[in-house]
Amino acid sequence: AAESIAKWIAERTDIQIRVFRPPNYSGTLALVMLCILVAGFLYMRRNNLDFLYNKSLWAVCAVFFCFAMVSGQMWNHIRGPPFVHYTHNGVSYIHSSSQGQFVLESYIVIVLNAAVVIGMIMVTDAGSRKGDVRMRQIMAIVGLVLINVFFSIILSIFRSKAHGYPYSYLFK
Numbered sequence: 161a162a163e164s165i166a167k168w169i170a171e172r173t174d175i176q177i178r179v180f181r182p183p184n185y186s187g188t189l190a191l192v193m194l195c196i197l198v199a200g201f202l203y204m205r206r207n208n209l210d211f212l213y214n215k216s217l218w219a220v221c222a223v224f225f226c227f228a229m230v231s232g233q234m235w236n237h238i239r240g241p242p243f244v245h246y247t248h249n250g251v252s253y254i255h256s257s258s259q260g261q262f263v264l265e266s267y268i269v270i271v272l273n274a275a276v277v278i279g280m281i282m283v284t285d286a287g288s289r290k291g292d293v294r295m296r297q298i299m300a301i302v303g304l305v306l307i308n309v310f311f312s313i314i315l316s317i318f319r320s321k322a323h324g325y326p327y328s329y330l331f332k
Contacts, residue, residue: 223277231269232261258321272314279306 166177202209211217228234243263245252254265282303286296312330319325319332 227270227273230273231266233266233270235261236263236266254317254320256321258323269314269317272310272317275306275310276314279303279310282306 162179162181166179170176205211241255241260241262245255245262253262253268255261280303282299284303286299286303289296289299308330312328315327315329316331319328
């Protein structure tokens with residue numbers, strides 16, 4: 161904005177105005193605050209750092225990172241799309257083209273992928289768990305239902321975006 165006004169003045173009056181913008185330190189400040197917060201947390205827990213060696217914690221962090229990247233969150237960060245799209249028919253949560261994506265659509269895909277993974281974990285855990293057979297059967301059935309229903313929803317979203325995609329599962 162200031163550059164365009166300075167250019168407009170220079171075109172009409174031949175007076176050159178130098179626009180000076182101070183550096184934005186908000187990102188650096190946020191990073192420093194995060195580092196201080198993590199260092200303070202580690203200092204407070206210095207006598208018990210066993211949570212850093214917890215495989216489940218690192219597995220959950222890795223899975224969440226994969227969910228974020230697979231869902232298109234990085235694409236949203238780079239392109240800066242709108243959260244949703246308002247049309248005369250109402251609010252559109254999922255972009256109709258395979259070349260675009262809304263922010264809420266990424267969140268929907270994250271939740272659907274997480275539900276599929278939870279179903280897989282339930283099926284795997286039901287097979288390896290010792291104990292009540294009835295509970296293991298219920299876990300396996302619930303896990304299979306989660307996998308089938310939510311994968312079918314993911315497939316139907318992909319089918320609506322990629323026109324001409326021939327495959328569907330439970331939902332069209």
